[in-house]
Amino acid sequence: MSAADTSGAERGVAGALPNSLRTGPDPRGRFGIFGGRFVAETLMPLVLELDAAYAAAKADPAFRSELDYYLKDYVGRPSPLWFARRLTEELGGARIYMKREELNHTGSHKLNNVMGQILLARRMGRSRIVAETGAGQHGVATATVCALFGLKCTIYMGATDVERQKPNVFRMRLLGAEVVPVTSGAGTLKDAMNEAMRDWVTNVRDTYFLVGTVAGPHPYPQMVRDFQSVIGDETRVQMQEAEGRLPDVIVAAIGGGSNAMGIFHPFLDDPSVRLIGVEAAGRGLDSGETAASILRGRPGVLHGNRTYLLQDADGQIDEAHSISAGLDYPGIGPEHSWLADIGRVDYVGATDDQALAAFQLCTRTEGIIPALEAAHALAHVAVIAPTLSPETLLVVNISGRGDKDIFTVAAHLGVTL
Amino acid sequence: MSRIARRFAALKEQGRGALIPYLQACDPDYDTSLALLRAMPGAGADLIEIGVPFSDPSADGPTIQMAARRGLKAGSSMVRVLEMVARFREDDAETPIILMGYLNPIEAYGHARFCADAARAGVDGLIIVDMPPEEADLLDRPAVEAGLDIIRLVAPTTDDARLPLVCGSASGFIYYVSITGVTGTRTASSDELAAAMPRLRAVTDLPVAIGFGIRSPEQAAAAVRAADGAVVASALIKTLEESLDEEGRATPDTLPRVLTQLSDLAKAVRAAR
Known part of the structure; x- marks a missing residue:
């Protein structure tokens, strides 16, 4: 267990955790x-x-x-779990697998x-x-x-x-x-x-x-979590088939948090599996132009739930900022807020620039154009994979394909289409 | 007896219903909205609702959304809203003031501190659009301790099984949302209102005010014939909005136009029964 996991466990309410983290929510939601x-x-x-x-x-x-x-027959499930050989070699560390949600019909989870x-x-x-x-x-x-x-x-x-x-x-x-x-x-x-x-x-x-x-x-x-949990359920089985054991690290991008919750939830009760949610840091976590609700927000009520929100001192909701329209939201799913508070999932940020770099890295090394949302997860993979041993099994959720984003990316790279 | 209960009891004695106008705090600026607030009782307001501007008013139509934006742009905050009520109370000790808005600005202020400060400023009741009774646990106790009424909303979709839960935890009065929809859109027919009232009367002795979609003096009169009060919000704000200059600032017309409309509504309400 890494240092981050230990500090996470200590952040939790000692002794108050249920036997399973998968039983929520309570009857009041x-x-x-x-x-x-x-x-x-x-x-x-x-x-x-x-x-x-x-x-x-x-x-x-x-x-x-x-x-x-x-x-099965319309969405096209199960989606493959792809061993990203070239990306693994390029980053030089953990064995990187990609859960290929971008291959679903309509191109996302x-x-x-x-x-x-x-x-x-x-x-x-x-x-x-x-x-x-x-x-x-x-x-x-x-x-x-x-x-x-x-x-x-x-x-x-x-x-x-x-x-x-x-x-x-x-x-x-x-x-x-x-x-x-x-x-x-x-x-x-x-x-x-x-x-x-x-x-x-x-x-x-x-x-x-x-x-x-x-x-x-x-x-x-x-x-929504239940319907998306098919992602994690399949990953569990597929990783067993590929490597004969559970993954060590799972990384997913978070806007509202559905692709992350879908891949995390089936692993919540496996303490050996480190779960990392990547929020959109926008122009930087402390730039004031971010969508990182957990890292820079505080609990409040919006759109029907109490959760971490980007807001001012008066409780007015801030505008979020991210290069990715899918992450550009000042809140986050309430289960993520809870998982952050009890320390079961680590939440980190990736900036617009990091996501753009990861977008190109993935495209170049794997021939997969990821959605800008998924590029945030890849950006964090690029940070941590080199620090992990070659035995470490890392799964990154490729939540969508990036065809929709080529205009945005081109504009940022100074290319006119 | 609370100010709200006293006011409804007095009106009942006079045999008439209540006219409850609404204004959005700091719309279009603090001084204008305070002046409007102070002038409303003289123009026939029996109780007054003050909308607390919120960035994401998801139950409001375009008119109140724009008012909230103007209010926030003019520097509205919960502290300013309470300050405004306190200024109003300097020369009006009788007209009940109800704050209407969304939960998050209250959460940000802190439930208990908010209730205490609101009561001290002279607020009498709260209508919180996105706080159904099931989610009221954090606010109910401090509100009761501070002597604030929690005014519950009942909607056409509230079924008979649910009505006792909603009305059982209410105080002050019941706010009947007469249509399914956002504020300032459709108007309920007198038939719809007539059908709704017996359901409410069967479960509560509290006064019932009707809101959402009441624009004209005739509609206000119809509402107080069916129930105990009529809330008029978007129609007054629309008039205020039309009186502003191109930069959205108040003009010499702003107060007179809104207050004339309010007087016309008041006459109709007083002549209704």
Whole structure:
């Protein structure tokens, strides 16, 4: 166990930890002090109905087998666990494996959750889906499954993000979704989330709100985690097959935190597996232009849950900054906040520049163009891999592919496309 | 008896309903909104709601969103809002003041310290949009200890099974959100209101005020015929917004226009029954 793990354990509430870290949340939707259901009364009955509907679906083998069918033949699961030989050689340290979520249909891990929730929405008789999106990956996944099932689909996207993620906006519209640019605030993911909640509160009878990350009012953080845990479940089996044991280190990028929670959760009770979440540090953790909610925020209430938030002394929410539209959010899923407080997961930051460098490194050494989100995880891998022994098994979650980001990257590299 | 309870009891004796106007603190600036607050009782306000500006008002429509932005730009903070209430209390000891907003600025201030300071400033009640009764545990006790009423929201989606939970923990009055939606959009029909009231009356003896979508004197009158009070927010803020100059600053028209509209609403409410 490394020094960081020891200090992490000491940070935890001594003796107060449950036997398993995988049993949360409690019936109120709490992970420690985090989570909950902080929504307007109009939405409260809907959130409770969703909780009951999800519990029933989860207990129904028919739901599970329906989901498995679509995950296999439509999403394309399982995704491979790829040994990144050249990247390993280049960095000279830990054996680096990549969990290839970018190979899923629509190019990211987002479809795992969208597929689960839309099957649930259909069970609940909902005919219209609304969702928020940042980079557009969740929006594209949502529009895709809505097309598959013939559901009406409205996607809220910050106007700034509409501008910097044009290919995804076009994809969503091709798929038949209505994309609504949101101009309030800085026009990013937080503002899109506000607007999606306004739509939901207005259209309660027929509309299902499809949250794209492990945040929002209970049961969303739990439900999205459950649907994304397929990533970690597969990784467990695949690493056993490849190396005959569990990985030593798992690294994943964190915006809201769904790809990280998906790969972390099945390993929470394996103390030998070191888990590292990489927040977007933007222009630097102390630059004032960051999206590192755990490292630079403090607990507060936004968008239905209590969690770490970037905010000022008066409780006004700050604008986040990241080169990656998908990480550009001033909050984080409540389970991450809890895992940070008890010290089970280490949270670190990677800057825009580090992510850009890692983006190019991965592309050049592995022939894989990662999403800028995943490039943050790779950036931390580039920092730690050389310090680890060649016996160390490291898994990095490649949560999405980077085709959508080539315009942003080109602009930063001074190239006009 | 709290100021809120006294006011509703007095109005009941007079046989009329309450008019409850809303303003957003520091919209468009501290002095203008304090002047508006001070003038509201004279123009017919029976109780007053002060919106606490928040960066992410996810239950509000465009009008109140813009008001919150103007308020924050003008330097609103919880400290300023409480200071404003204290200034108002210097010459009005009777008109109940209710703060309406979102939970996070209260969390940032600290639940207990906030309740104590709010009560000291002269606040009578709190409406916290994103705090359903299930999540009220941290605030309920300090609020009770400070003598603040926690005013619960009831919505058209609140079913009969849930109503006793919501109303059972309420004090002051019940705020009936008359539509599913954000503030300042659709207006509920009199039929919808008539259908909702018996459900509420069956579970609570507290006064009921109706809000969301009440714009005109006629709608305000209809609301106080169905219930005990009418909240008018976006319609007044829209008028304020229209009176501002191109840079969003107050003009000599700002107060007179909002107060004239308030007087018209008050006349209709007083003549309603």
